[in-house]
Amino acid sequence: MFNWISQTLAITALNLRTIPQRLGSSGVAIIGIAGVVVVFVSVLSIAAGFSAAMEGAGSESRALVMRTGADSEMTSGIGGASATIIKEAPGLRRDGQSAIASAELFVIIDLPKISTGTPANVPLRGVEPTAFQVRGEVKIVEGRQFTFGTNEVIVGRGARGQFAGLTVGSTVQSGKATWQVVGVFSAAGGAAETEIWVDSRVLQGIYNRGNSYQTVLAQLDSAASFDTFRDWLTTNPQLNVQVRRETEYYAAQSRALSALIRGVGFGIAGLMGLGAIFGAVLTMYTAVSTRSREIATLRALGFNSTSVVVSVLAESMALGLIGGAIGGLGAYVAFNGYQTSTMNFQTFSQVAFAFLVTPELLMTGLFYALVIGLVGGLLPAVRAARLPIPSALREL
Numbered sequence: 001m002f003n004w005i006s007q008t009l010a011i012t013a014l015n016l017r018t019i020p021q022r023l024g025s026s027g028v029a030i031i032g033i034a035g036v037v038v039v040f041v042s043v044l045s046i047a048a049g050f051s052a053a054m055e056g057a058g059s060e061s062r063a064l065v066m067r068t069g070a071d072s073e074m075t076s077g078i079g080g081a082s083a084t085i086i087k088e089a090p091g092l093r094r095d096g097q098s099a100i101a102s103a104e105l106f107v108i109i110d111l112p113k114i115s116t117g118t119p120a121n122v123p124l125r126g127v128e129p130t131a132f133q134v135r136g137e138v139k140i141v142e143g144r145q146f147t148f149g150t151n152e153v154i155v156g157r158g159a160r161g162q163f164a165g166l167t168v169g170s171t172v173q174s175g176k177a178t179w180q181v182v183g184v185f186s187a188a189g190g191a192a193e194t195e196i197w198v199d200s201r202v203l204q205g206i207y208n209r210g211n212s213y214q215t216v217l218a219q220l221d222s223a224a225s226f227d228t229f230r231d232w233l234t235t236n237p238q239l240n241v242q243v244r245r246e247t248e249y250y251a252a253q254s255r256a257l258s259a260l261i262r263g264v265g266f267g268i269a270g271l272m273g274l275g276a277i278f279g280a281v282l283t284m285y286t287a288v289s290t291r292s293r294e295i296a297t298l299r300a301l302g303f304n305s306t307s308v309v310v311s312v313l314a315e316s317m318a319l320g321l322i323g324g325a326i327g328g329l330g331a332y333v334a335f336n337g338y339q340t341s342t343m344n345f346q347t348f349s350q351v352a353f354a355f356l357v358t359p360e361l362l363m364t365g366l367f368y369a370l371v372i373g374l375v376g377g378l379l380p381a382v383r384a385a386r387l388p389i390p391s392a393l394r395e396l
Helices: 002-017 019-055 080-086 157-162 200-206 223-234 246-290 292-300 305-335 359-385 389-394
Strands: 062-067 101-112 119-127 139-143 152-156 171-174 177-186 196-199 215-219 241-245 339-344 349-354
Touching (some): 019 246, 019 305, 019 349, 062 223, 080 101, 101 171, 101 200, 152 157, 157 177, 157 339, 196 200
Parallel strands (some): 119 196, 152 177
Antiparallel strands (some): 062 215, 062 241, 101 215, 152 196, 171 177, 339 349
């Protein structure tokens, strides 16, 4: 056993030391694998960034109340009287006698994208003054808070970076309404940073909504108060509502698009991976061919065929490791933090987010590169082990 291990280590070390001498053929495999990893990691970083933006918008200690049967804010509707009853529920945090809950409207306006000039659906959210207590992560980073009762608005940092005309001091035209941008806010990188906020009462009047809302976002006493809050509302005969944790709502919003992006990413990587495998096969066949006398000499000296197989596979996987590391580094440098926006198909509105190249994605890309190297080296390794010793020794 010890003899086999020592033989394997010796041949493997020899193979790895000679890689620089075959840099031309080895480079083909390395570049091919690196290209696969760059595409694979970059596409999956879109899903990771979108999911992070959506799920980062939620909190376990906040609950979203919508009409029964609604699957998004766009399809929900809650009357003003119902909103008042919702704010009386137990388990809801209070500031004195006032419930820390915000009854809100959610409408869509068209604004051109900065990058392309094409129109995009941007969320316009009507909020109550308590919205800033409910969402403690929201901070004004430029300008000031809007004045309730006016047509002033504040815009999310992501929206300002993606859509035209949202700088402080500019005006936004939507239908017959003109909105004055007075501030920019951050929301810890969550989906709210793609939104424009305004007084819900003003929005009701402009859109002829009467005394109605679409959702109520409530700050709970604690995450453990959710069941008490939900059960009181869903069993109240005066109401027809469903209650979800905010984290659950946004996770469901991101699931469909994230699954689609991941499916596309794995599909593209699979097709490109086949090409990289062929590149690795040709590279290792060339390596075996150019070193056939050397391999035969080792076999004649008593080195067993299994050691030869392992050494060739190790070399192929080393090429995969190098390609994977280069590809992962390239994806991180080129795409991590890249700002963009895409459609949330649940609300048909844009969500601004940043590509997110996580350590998990890098490890996945590296593992995929090693698999390509392993598969690509398998057939050449078997060929190396089966080389006829006499004929191989006669080769020049």
